[in-house]
Amino acid sequence: MPFPSRSLGALAGVTLGAIVLAGCVARADLESADSIAVTSTDSTCEVSTDEATSGTVTFEITNAGSQTTEFYLLADDGLRIVGEVENVAPGVSRTLTLVAQPGDYYTVCKPGMLGDGVGKAAFTVSGEAVTVDAEDAELKQQAVELYAAFVKDQVGQLVPAVEEFVAAYEAGDDETARALFPLARAFYERIEPVAEALGDLDPRIDYREVDAVAEGLDWTGFHRIEKDLWVPAEDALNSDDVTPAWQDWAPSTAAERAVFGDLLIADVQELYEYVHSDAFAEDLAAQGIAGISNGAIALLDEVASGKISGEEDWWSGTDLYDFAANVEGSKMAFSLVRDFALSSGEDGEELVAQIDAGYAALETELARFGSLEDGFVSYGELTDADRRDLSDQINALAEPLSQLTVTILE
Numbered sequence: 001m002p003f004p005s006r007s008l009g010a011l012a013g014v015t016l017g018a019i020v021l022a023g024c025v026a027r028a029d030l031e032s033a034d035s036i037a038v039t040s041t042d043s044t045c046e047v048s049t050d051e052a053t054s055g056t057v058t059f060e061i062t063n064a065g066s067q068t069t070e071f072y073l074l075a076d077d078g079l080r081i082v083g084e085v086e087n088v089a090p091g092v093s094r095t096l097t098l099v100a101q102p103g104d105y106y107t108v109c110k111p112g113m114l115g116d117g118v119g120k121a122a123f124t125v126s127g128e129a130v131t132v133d134a135e136d137a138e139l140k141q142q143a144v145e146l147y148a149a150f151v152k153d154q155v156g157q158l159v160p161a162v163e164e165f166v167a168a169y170e171a172g173d174d175e176t177a178r179a180l181f182p183l184a185r186a187f188y189e190r191i192e193p194v195a196e197a198l199g200d201l202d203p204r205i206d207y208r209e210v211d212a213v214a215e216g217l218d219w220t221g222f223h224r225i226e227k228d229l230w231v232p233a234e235d236a237l238n239s240d241d242v243t244p245a246w247q248d249w250a251p252s253t254a255a256e257r258a259v260f261g262d263l264l265i266a267d268v269q270e271l272y273e274y275v276h277s278d279a280f281a282e283d284l285a286a287q288g289i290a291g292i293s294n295g296a297i298a299l300l301d302e303v304a305s306g307k308i309s310g311e312e313d314w315w316s317g318t319d320l321y322d323f324a325a326n327v328e329g330s331k332m333a334f335s336l337v338r339d340f341a342l343s344s345g346e347d348g349e350e351l352v353a354q355i356d357a358g359y360a361a362l363e364t365e366l367a368r369f370g371s372l373e374d375g376f377v378s379y380g381e382l383t384d385a386d387r388r389d390l391s392d393q394i395n396a397l398a399e400p401l402s403q404l405t406v407t408i409l410e
Contacts (some may be wrong), residue, residue, distance in 0.1 A: 045109030045119025182321035190329030358397030
């Protein structure tokens, strides 16, 4: 699947390489402890222990609820998926086996396979670091499967987030809708290249007004609703001409809001159905780890070509939320192929060091302005110097990141 780039609290610290893909010992040589029992119900996720020893760890998941469920082992940022089992039907048990490195994790179940799950709890792996064969084709397949799981998880949280956002918008509760707008978008922004590969789906969900007009498309989606929620002032200008943004503009009626809101819900549902389809699995498999690497690059390109200019969320000024989510998604994808780059030799090690440093510096710079958890300042509050500093950090990361795909394929 191609990952094209469209013009366009502080980030959680992703612990890179927290699981598998880290060396050259056969997986069969790793010692496995007794299985860890997980019981998922409609409202709980009970794990028989909150700790394990590094090496092969097996979870035995039993669905005692009434809804099909999923089980996840998450990295310490609560975002990156390091192991998951999906489609566990009521009354069914399934097994998750993985090679765990020492570190802090979270366990969580997701009954109904939507939302952010239930019973999220800390899980600790102690012991010595474990090495595995980074050339193992099975590990490459696992990286692809974990990226697919991450995409499904984000879209699974996007669906109810958009439904809540649209409900407030259609009810005329603009204050609530404005608060929910950037939070719902974050789930989309972390996996945006996936939607961009689906023809007109991304334009329907996320096109700016100027893009829709230029291409002769009906303007719908997040940004159409955004303009209703942040009615342009009479001195507001479009981004690439001098036409007043309020000219010929009238806020949507209640009936029109219902249309735009329902269209966004339907388009997001279409995205959900795609990422749970055989076609999505086949597309990812065809691209392999190069597709993941290209996804990391494309998400940073989203920041460099659109977010940094402040033109993405033109009416709301919530660009930094999108910015942060793009970077989180990029870093997540990079984390899954990082060890393949390391295994390519000294050049790969140097490249990884540069990329690690680039993400860290960009996170630090972003943290000056807020976080996804606590909120960001309006993009309009940034000075020219602030924007230059952010741009410099993006460019410093983009250069080594652009070499990632070639490096892991060598």
